[in-house]
Amino acid sequence: MISPEKLSIQTIKSSYRSVCDALAEHRVKDAFDLIAPLVKETHNSDLIDAHYNLEFNYKSMLKYMMEGISDPERQKIYHQQINEVYYLIDRVYDSLLTKYSSDIFYETKRASDVVGLEEAIKNYNTSATNFELRKLTDPDTLFSPEEQKTVFELFNKIWTLSNPGNKDIENLSSLLESDNVPWYHKALFTSALILALLQQFNNELVILLFKLIEHPQEQVSARAITGLLLVLYKYDARIRNNNEISSRIKLLAEDEKLTVLIKTIIIQLIRTRETEKISQKLTDDIIPEVVKMQPKIKDKLDLENLISDNLGEDKNPDWQDVFQDSPELLNKLEEISKWQMEGADVFLTTFKMLKHFPFFNEIPNWLVPFYLDNPVVIDALKDETDAFKSRELLEGLQDSRFLCNSDKYSLLMSVQHMPSMQKDMMGQMFSAELQQMTDIEKDEKALDSNHSRLTISNQFIQDLYRLFKVHPRKHNFDDIFGWDMTFHKKWFFSVLLPEPETKVQIGEYFFKKSYYKEALEIFTTILEQNKPTLDLTQKVAYCYQQMNDYNKALNWYLRADFFDTQTAWNKKKIALCYLHLNDPEKALEYYKEADRLTPENLHTLASIGHCLYELKEYEEALKYYFKVEYMDPANTKVWRPIAWCSFVLGKFDQAEKYYQKLIVSQEAGIDLMNLGHVLWCKGERKEALNIYQKSITSEDYSLEKFQKAFYEDVDILIKNGVNKDDMPIMLDQIRYSAES
Numbered sequence: 001m002i003s004p005e006k007l008s009i010q011t012i013k014s015s016y017r018s019v020c021d022a023l024a025e026h027r028v029k030d031a032f033d034l035i036a037p038l039v040k041e042t043h044n045s046d047l048i049d050a051h052y053n054l055e056f057n058y059k060s061m062l063k064y065m066m067e068g069i070s071d072p073e074r075q076k077i078y079h080q081q082i083n084e085v086y087y088l089i090d091r092v093y094d095s096l097l098t099k100y101s102s103d104i105f106y107e108t109k110r111a112s113d114v115v116g117l118e119e120a121i122k123n124y125n126t127s128a129t130n131f132e133l134r135k136l137t138d139p140d141t142l143f144s145p146e147e148q149k150t151v152f153e154l155f156n157k158i159w160t161l162s163n164p165g166n167k168d169i170e171n172l173s174s175l176l177e178s179d180n181v182p183w184y185h186k187a188l189f190t191s192a193l194i195l196a197l198l199q200q201f202n203n204e205l206v207i208l209l210f211k212l213i214e215h216p217q218e219q220v221s222a223r224a225i226t227g228l229l230l231v232l233y234k235y236d237a238r239i240r241n242n243n244e245i246s247s248r249i250k251l252l253a254e255d256e257k258l259t260v261l262i263k264t265i266i267i268q269l270i271r272t273r274e275t276e277k278i279s280q281k282l283t284d285d286i287i288p289e290v291v292k293m294q295p296k297i298k299d300k301l302d303l304e305n306l307i308s309d310n311l312g313e314d315k316n317p318d319w320q321d322v323f324q325d326s327p328e329l330l331n332k333l334e335e336i337s338k339w340q341m342e343g344a345d346v347f348l349t350t351f352k353m354l355k356h357f358p359f360f361n362e363i364p365n366w367l368v369p370f371y372l373d374n375p376v377v378i379d380a381l382k383d384e385t386d387a388f389k390s391r392e393l394l395e396g397l398q399d400s401r402f403l404c405n406s407d408k409y410s411l412l413m414s415v416q417h418m419p420s421m422q423k424d425m426m427g428q429m430f431s432a433e434l435q436q437m438t439d440i441e442k443d444e445k446a447l448d449s450n451h452s453r454l455t456i457s458n459q460f461i462q463d464l465y466r467l468f469k470v471h472p473r474k475h476n477f478d479d480i481f482g483w484d485m486t487f488h489k490k491w492f493f494s495v496l497l498p499e500p501e502t503k504v505q506i507g508e509y510f511f512k513k514s515y516y517k518e519a520l521e522i523f524t525t526i527l528e529q530n531k532p533t534l535d536l537t538q539k540v541a542y543c544y545q546q547m548n549d550y551n552k553a554l555n556w557y558l559r560a561d562f563f564d565t566q567t568a569w570n571k572k573k574i575a576l577c578y579l580h581l582n583d584p585e586k587a588l589e590y591y592k593e594a595d596r597l598t599p600e601n602l603h604t605l606a607s608i609g610h611c612l613y614e615l616k617e618y619e620e621a622l623k624y625y626f627k628v629e630y631m632d633p634a635n636t637k638v639w640r641p642i643a644w645c646s647f648v649l650g651k652f653d654q655a656e657k658y659y660q661k662l663i664v665s666q667e668a669g670i671d672l673m674n675l676g677h678v679l680w681c682k683g684e685r686k687e688a689l690n691i692y693q694k695s696i697t698s699e700d701y702s703l704e705k706f707q708k709a710f711y712e713d714v715d716i717l718i719k720n721g722v723n724k725d726d727m728p729i730m731l732d733q734i735r736y737s738a739e740s
Helices: 009-024 028-042 045-066 074-100 104-112 117-137 145-159 166-177 183-199 203-212 218-234 243-253 256-300 319-323 327-342 348-354 375-380 391-399 405-415 420-447 451-470 491-496 500-512 516-529 534-546 550-563 568-580 584-597 602-614 618-631 639-648 652-665 669-681 685-696 703-712 714-719 724-739
Strands: none
Touching (some): 009 028, 009 074, 028 045, 104 145, 117 145, 117 166, 145 183, 166 183, 183 203, 183 218, 203 218, 203 243, 218 451, 243 491, 256 500, 348 405, 391 405, 405 451, 500 516, 500 534, 516 534, 550 568, 568 584, 568 602, 584 602, 602 639, 618 639, 639 652, 639 669, 652 669, 669 703, 669 714, 685 703, 685 724, 703 714, 703 724, 714 724
């Protein structure tokens, strides 16, 4: 591939983004300046002329305005000119990268350009007609490889379509409305249309996507809604002054049932930010622990009963025994189940390694809906017997919402490579699981009329995620899942979902998932526009706290205190902020108020002890720490402040007792060092040296850490009778021992 002489591919892409940013900020002159070298590089006289004429017209408009000529249409013309500059940079960008880029999109585009859209649709329609005719005599007939090739060709043509004319739009619309096109191909071609728009904006294709929202087939309409939200998100800056698109957004906002669906799909898109986090947790934390527990699980769980008809009615009573050696694992597995029920993508880790089949060499196959008559499914299962020959199991898999389409294909293509025992076991487990899923989904469908489209949307999002994140050439794509998904910041969102309740719901989701920056943006906007509430005020404060901005957190917690002065939780948060702001005296005041409101709370008592410790009131601090120990004997953490306060007060025997307990419980370098301090102060110099030596060799400590901490304790050691002149000698002895 020949690289441009003056502009690299990276420069072209960077310049394109800069032009779009300039236009979004209405810096039109900057945009013209940035476009100039790109236009020149195309060597295309039409684009060069278009650039000259657009800039000339813009200069003329500015001149008329400066001369004071009144024009009520000026703003309309201004925005129209901005849209024309957007259109120009799109054409320039497409021209340059079609010529020079080796990205998969442009490779496909160059290959697809040999056939026009009309011809590609005609070839596909011929294949579809032949297929329908064969079905009249053979109901089991399938698309032949040659016919399947026309599906891929048409998908690629739609995906790489540039500057479609009115005839192209009519042909596409007719294709997607035709009764002769199977639902799964309509859904696939709709996906190609979405990819095309995510690659390059086109007004007519966006309008077509709006129309597809009303498509009678849910697989098409659900994908269209999902794709439209992504398209509007990407091009938000350029559509706000587009009257046709703005009008259609306003029409959508009037459909209450549809806006409920849209809100949930937006949450589903935001949820994709969790996918990598979930995948990482499974890979690094949960799966290794499950593997470690596997022999115990195999021995102690009755696997036959686990896949019986009663699966799900009760937990196996042996589970508690199995997990008592790893109690956190049970909680983690329950967390996976919760993620799954919420619609989170928990299977990426499992299935991303199963995308090596030749099936996934074609981009369309990453997005094709799962259907049992797909030739690849028939071929994968042609030699299967028993479980995976069961039509009931396969239909259950087809209808299941817990696996996306891409992963269902991966699963069935991997079945033929499994050992028989594993295959039979998986088949039995799937049969039982799918029956339960079917029952759950029947209930959900009865409660929510949008249920089917939500399921389709979520699966489509997960299919897109695998394409953009797992495909071998994923770096060729503009990764939509790298977006921050902050829909609440977009203009179209405020038009489509103007109610404050919607923003609150999105804010609550961000808050629940610990995205405090985004939650804070939403909550503060709502509080600026509406009467403040205790709940939102506290949540704003909590967001600032989690972002370590304790000054602002304190300010908002104090505001919340005006709403309800009798809330212990809020009092403790105020106290915590004062502690972080190095005001233990004020913190103590609020912790004592919290103690008055909810007496004998262990956390509050320990916090009061900590404030007293910070105020160097060690005797008083000890009283609270001992009270915590008395009320919670299993709490080993309280031993450390008890030991230290005792040491500072010269209660060496008491301090030694608690440091010994800490070391038995969990040996730590800092505790060993402090025990050495105690022994030295008691005059047991040799024993102190031995403990110091042990401290610097412990796993969590080092000589460097020891020395730093030792120097911080010098004043206390002197106060408790250690000769200052002896300290360098002790430290040198410790250093020599570290070298030996």
